[in-house]
């Protein structure tokens with residue numbers, strides 16, 4: 001089976017797979033996303049599970065990636081068509097829901113997930129990627145993303161952009 005990240009960094013410690021290649025981890029990934037971003041009164045886990053099922057096939061968009069330590073899932077990230085930013089309806093696609101298990105943070109898993117997603121996007125011909133950065137601007141900046149715009153409003157979010165005109169560079 002294709003080992004996405006190993007194509008661009010053979011020394012990587014963690015393996016990055018498409019979620020459709022490892023569907024046994026669907027429940028875990030859905031649970032991470034729900035607990036991190038969507039668990040609130042009135043919501044059920046289906047608010048995440050229903051759209052995430054649409055990621056379980058080989059296709060350009062949407063796509064989901066899972067990081068594995070052996071057989072254990074330790075992080076995930078999504079490539080989606082829209083992140084629901086009403087002020088920017090024409091931008092796509094978006095990196096979303098980047099999550100790494102707390103015990104695995106600071107070991108490069110998040111970086112590997114972002115770079116695997118970028119590799120996929122580039123292979124599929126997407127020339128621009130966007131994301132909503134809350135307090136993680138420096139994390140993405142280090143990976144070559146730049147501030148696209150800052151939206152004022154209830155939460156004051158920062159939108160970041162990465163041009164995929166060139167192939168993503170492998171890094172150690």
Ligand SMILES: CC(C)(COP(=O)(O)OP(=O)(O)OC[C@H]1O[C@@H](n2cnc3c(N)ncnc32)[C@H](O)[C@@H]1OP(=O)(O)O)[C@@H](O)C(=O)NCCC(=O)NCCS
Pocket residue numbers: 036097098099100101104105106107108109110111112132133134135136138139142
């Ligand atoms: C953000 C998150 C995905 C980072 O994952 P991670 O695996 O710890 O990140 P990495 O180990 O790949 O970090 C890569 C680099 O970014 C740095 N970094 C990590 N978290 C950072 C943060 N919160 N702010 C700034 N820099 C950060 C690391 O120091 C590392 O730098 P280095 O390569 O110079 O050592 C993880 O903290 C997480 O899941 N947080 C909760 C969910 C979340 O906030 N997601 C992002 C939504 S915008």
